[in-house]
Amino acid sequence: MPWTRRHIRPRRMAALASVTALTLAVSTSAGTGRLAPRTPTAAGPVSLARSDTHDACLISGGPTVQMSEGLPTPGGYSRSTGTVRALTLMVDFSDAPGSGTARGRFREFFPQTREWFRTSSYGRLDYRPETPITDWLRMPRSFRSYGIERGAPFDPGYRRLVQDIVAAADPRVDFRSYDFLNVLITPNAGPSALDTVLSVTFAGNTDAPVADGVPVANASFVYSRQDDGSGSYARTGYRVLPHENGHVFGLPDLYTQAGGGAVGHWDIMSEDWGADNDLLGWHKWKLGWLDTAQVGCVTARGTSEYTLTPLARPGLGTKLLFVPLGIRSGYAIELRTRAGNDEAVCRPGVLVYRVDANVDTGRGPVTVYDAQRDSGGCTRSPNVHAELSDAPFTAGEEFRDLGRGVRVRVIGADSEGNWRVSVTRR
Template sequence: MLPQPSRRRISPRRLAALASVSALTLALCTSAGNGRLSPGAFAPGAGPSALSRTSAHGPCMIGGNRSVQMSEGIPTAPGYTRSTGTVRALTLMVDFSDAPGEGDALDRYREFFPQTREWFATSSYGRLDYRPEIPVPDWLRMPKSFRAYGIERGAPFDPGYRELVRDIVAEADPEVDFQDYDLLNVLVTPNAGPAALDTVLSVTFAGNKEAPTADGVPVANASFVYSRQDDGSGSYDRTGYRVLPHENGHVFGLPDLYTAEGGGAVGHWDIMSEDWGANNDFLAWHKWKLGWLDASQVGCAAGRGTREYVLTPLALAGGPKLVFLPLDAHSGYALELRTRAGNDEAVCRPGVLVYRVDANVDTGMGPVTVFDSRRDSGGCTRAPNVHAELSDATFASGESFEDREAGIRVTVLAAEERSYRVRVTRASAAP
């Protein structure tokens, strides 16, 4: 674990819960060609859409050891849901005798849609057509009370959780053909379990070899959402839905970027770190992993010497988005331009974001670290319950990032409305 100092106003119980669920997501199975869950035994599937790359990107194709459960390596390992094209999300609203759904089940559905679909459309530049479907528009009542399942921290491999999945399948199967869907969203009535500010129960699990089957396919690709996240200001209606894009990020193969210390390593620069408070997109590295960037939009700065690159705002379609500087076969630095637009509506200091990606660090253990250009400034966002320190981490015109040991220097040369120009200097080529 690589903890970072955290100033988040968040309860100790919740931090413990975050750490406990950080390594619960495994690869799921899809079959090539149709995007459906693989029938029969557990086996690697099609995985995300093919990564756009050229031979020049070879040195930047970092990878993790096999022991890493969910690696930041490129390309994403086989077995995850496709992240481009049409993806059908089976969405079920579930309640219990001791936690009956309050109001219409469709009201629960509307807490997350159409916002989640729009969030993915914006982040992917239209390359992901995310379609939530509700074949059962009412509350799906479970045969046992919530308390009887013994779910405390969302651990999907606990016996109680496996029993819950089996019961969901049994109750939904008469009206649902599970072969028709790419992933499962279970929207649990929010009065089941504690509030999210106390303990996080929301969790995603996939690729579980012991997952029950339905219609001949394993239900091994599921996100469970309980109480929504809040930034402490009562902003549920505006920000609460983002817990679902975070959980679905795991379905596409992305790891948790927070640690037991909270969002101190990445802050709100990626929804896989903090999905409440200030709005946040995916990092450019993640967009490349997900197939949302073309090879022409990714620069691989692996050679010795000095070279200049142009970066355009990550939130806007088109133009170069990412420069990667490999350090070794497992890690490197990433550069991208973040401005206030799209899913980055709350960026308070536009500029070049510099972060290190380590494919050998597991989910929830700090696989990405953002470098702060303004250390101990307190940040520029004032949203409550958010790790504010890194909100002004970006590098502005005339500022530089340097790793003397690696012989790397990055300088922001010029900042224009639609592009920034950076100079990358390497004392030696990547090994």
């Protein structure tokens, strides 16, 4: 049966126990969660920036992993560099007529989403939202008739919805002209996002309905509003869309069924509420936003020293180190500071995390290690996983994997805001 990816975000993150300490010893076992196999697709994302010296760091998932952290990203997803055109339609229903104006709904997400991607990609992604239909696009059926609820599969409800969107948009929209589809549902259709999260993305869907000769294979649907009454929604609520669009570029979910405790606020694919946050350096390499000159593949045995430049800072310099543990996983090392999209960083420093390409989306493919175990964190935002907010390692602190013989020691920062680290491989 052709594969479609279902994406469901939890209402709020569960509090999980931290798994690391100042001097950290970790297990070397890997998770084995698997889902149904993914059907290969045709068109692919931009080619990964790589060289022969980086081949050992191009980890890959097994054949049963649907949406993997592996490099390069398989075909079927949207391009993630250069100019991409996002067809953006505002949709309502007879039993849920448009709340406010369609233009108002559009402005909840733009130009903020475009600016977020511009900043995160260092200008390498020119994201262009296009709205050939500026009014509410009325569906021929009631919202209730589609049977859309949390966890709803693509068939039959979403298939009918996509077919009806295509029919209603014709002939005003030529679907061949766009890279992916954003559907902004009127917020009064379905429950509040604080009660049940319906926002979903179907990415790399080879079984999608065809419009103008092309499949609507990458489509994000956004419902309701993540408004908790704190007044922050107007500033941060748009970020549900960059999260969903991350999937059309081939990025997996980093939270698990238990919540966002494995990665916290260090990647928008883990948490997309609260104060602003960026993507992990691994994801930026995966998306083609980092060059090989900015990524160090650490394969040599012994101890080597490196200078890390802040991930948020545009320009040259090493942004990411990766220590492969085999063909499926490895440790990533990067410098996170309060700059760019990383508004919520309350403890700058060196972030260490494990990437496992053999763990599927939503099952914890990335684990951030906490330099301040059981501290409660340093953030005051009620919508951020607090425990991991102070996870980065600072001068004099180190991460250790005793089983693998890997050690990362932070030496200190220089006057320009770069940080020196040493990496040891046994």
